[in-house]
Amino acid sequence: MNKTIAVTKGDGIGVEIVDEALKVLDRVAEKFGHKFEYKYALIGGAAYDKYHTPLPEETLEICKSSDAVFLGAVGGDKWDSVEPDLRPEKGLLALRKGLGLYANLRPATIYEALKSASPLKDYIVEKGVDILVVRELIGGIYFGDRKTYVEDGVRTAYDVEKYNENEIKRISKMAFDSAMKRRKKVTLVDKANVLDSSKLWREVVKEMSKDYPEVELDFMYVDNASMQLIKNPSQFDVILTNNIFGDILSDESSQITGSIGMLPSASISEIGIHMYEPIHGSAPDIAGQDIANPLATILSAAMMLRYSFDLEEEAVAIENAVEKVLEEGIRTIDIKEPKGEYVKCSEIGTAVAERI
Numbered sequence: 001m002n003k004t005i006a007v008t009k010g011d012g013i014g015v016e017i018v019d020e021a022l023k024v025l026d027r028v029a030e031k032f033g034h035k036f037e038y039k040y041a042l043i044g045g046a047a048y049d050k051y052h053t054p055l056p057e058e059t060l061e062i063c064k065s066s067d068a069v070f071l072g073a074v075g076g077d078k079w080d081s082v083e084p085d086l087r088p089e090k091g092l093l094a095l096r097k098g099l100g101l102y103a104n105l106r107p108a109t110i111y112e113a114l115k116s117a118s119p120l121k122d123y124i125v126e127k128g129v130d131i132l133v134v135r136e137l138i139g140g141i142y143f144g145d146r147k148t149y150v151e152d153g154v155r156t157a158y159d160v161e162k163y164n165e166n167e168i169k170r171i172s173k174m175a176f177d178s179a180m181k182r183r184k185k186v187t188l189v190d191k192a193n194v195l196d197s198s199k200l201w202r203e204v205v206k207e208m209s210k211d212y213p214e215v216e217l218d219f220m221y222v223d224n225a226s227m228q229l230i231k232n233p234s235q236f237d238v239i240l241t242n243n244i245f246g247d248i249l250s251d252e253s254s255q256i257t258g259s260i261g262m263l264p265s266a267s268i269s270e271i272g273i274h275m276y277e278p279i280h281g282s283a284p285d286i287a288g289q290d291i292a293n294p295l296a297t298i299l300s301a302a303m304m305l306r307y308s309f310d311l312e313e314e315a316v317a318i319e320n321a322v323e324k325v326l327e328e329g330i331r332t333i334d335i336k337e338p339k340g341e342y343v344k345c346s347e348i349g350t351a352v353a354e355r356i
């Protein structure tokens with residue numbers, strides 16, 4: 001199979017972790033007889049430094065003319081004082097919008113070999129953690145009207161959370177369809193005791209649930225959900241939620257599994273060009289040291305093979321190789337035993353590639 005992949009490494013550890021995922025993809029191509037052509041494009045701070053914009057037109061074009069997009073992460077302290085609309089993160093938001101990436105699927109599963117890396121007590125972890133966060137990605141407060149201004153001599157700012165029923169239906173369908181292939185439970189996480197937008201989510205999701213009689217639907221306020229995730233994570237199957245709550249709760253879920261460096265994601269596009277990226281950011285605090293955990297990014301490559309190219313056997317080969325590496329006790333610093341050894345980002349990437 002011949003496929004073109006737009007590769008946007010971004011900033012910070014983005015560069016290091018994407019290189020490891022490409023190493024693994026190259027091995028898959030060699031072993032299974034595929035050809036993956038990488039088209040590199042700048043995004044985020046790296047693009048701002050060169051073109052004074054975090055999403056150059058050329059990058060969007062390269063992404064739109066590829067079969068899938070593979071992204072590292074954007075951002076960093078270096079660009080903190082850049083004007084708001086040119087910040088690296090705006091490049092990522094614009095790319096998500098530009099590709100119509102409405103659904104961000106963030107699976108959080110705990111590996112047997114990593115149970116001791118979870119900060120939760122053994123009796124909680126023993127019950128298992130297998131959650132799919134289905135996060136709406138191109139609406140809500142990250143894209144709503146916003147303004148910073150002076151009102152009556154007082155500095156003031158607002159950001160608007162706005163959704164229409166079609167946006168809610170589209171992401172809910174993804175959640176229900178996903179649940180049908182899993183344990184058939186959807187938990188809508190919202191703040192319907194306060195927000196009108198959440199009330200609309202509840203109404204629309206309830207209506208949608210009539211088409212899925214086999215799926216159990218329940219509702220949880222986001223403050224409670226953030227507590228329940230720690231207290232009893234095994235109660236969750238699919239968490240359906242808006243852009244901002246999904247962003248926050250998926251970082252929280254990642255920690256249950258041992259590290260944010262373990263969680264991949266797929267962003268599903270309305271125009272068919274899906275994007276894959278780890279759920280974490282550019283980690284400026286550890287960038288350039290070859291110590292980041294590339295497994296979330298490598299697992300995102302597996303999601304790309306599954307969702308974009310329908311290469312199930314190849315996706316499983318990557319997932320099995322990651323599991324094998326963990327079972328053999330090969331660890332990056334974020335998931336190592338307290339007094340255990342650890343390897344570099346590039347070493348664990350090679351170890352995964354060698355086990356395919």
Ligand SMILES: NC(=O)C1=CN([C@@H]2O[C@H](COP(=O)(O)OP(=O)(O)OC[C@H]3O[C@@H](n4cnc5c(N)ncnc54)[C@H](O)[C@@H]3O)[C@@H](O)[C@H]2O)C=CC1
Pocket residue numbers: 013017072073074075076077089092260261277278279280281282283284285286291292293294296334
């Ligand atoms: N998708 C994206 O491109 C995202 C970008 N960001 C941006 O990244 C920058 C840093 O943001 P933070 O809030 O610090 O979040 P972050 O996710 O980059 O880092 C949070 C903490 O997790 C650690 N960490 C993250 N990924 C890791 C990995 N693969 N291996 C080991 N440790 C890892 C970091 O060292 C840090 O201590 C900001 O500019 C932010 O806007 C944040 C989240 C997502």
Ligand SMILES: CC(C)CC(=O)C(=O)O
Pocket residue numbers: 089090092093247279280
């Ligand atoms: C950097 C933001 C644009 C989003 C974010 O934190 C995320 O998608 O995880």
Ligand SMILES: [Mg+2]
Pocket residue numbers: 247248251279280
């Ligand atoms: Mg985030």
